[in-house]
Amino acid sequence: MSVADETDCKHEAGIFTPVIDRSRCEGKEDCATVCPYGVFEIRKLTPEEKKPLSFLSRLKATAHGNRQAFATLADQCHACGLCVIVCPEQAIKLTRRTVPA
């Protein structure tokens, strides 16, 4: 597989945004490593973020030190898709942002 860089990105920033499935993310950091725009931050879930998760997801989060990825700079996403490809848990999807009316 060839290594892509930011020149492979398909869209201007702000059109798509990465959405992370909290029931899948294990905080393995592949997304943070590969993203050419530094969109992701890996940090611990706050109690408020963990509370709405299912029992199994909370158990899984605990097993991984409560660390997960957050798209802190989602507005910088250029929709290259690298994070979607590298995530070993298939926890990331790109969704088109809604345009304000």
Ligand code: SF4
């Ligand atoms: S698709 Fe993923 S890797 Fe590519 S710019 Fe957006 S957040 Fe970063």
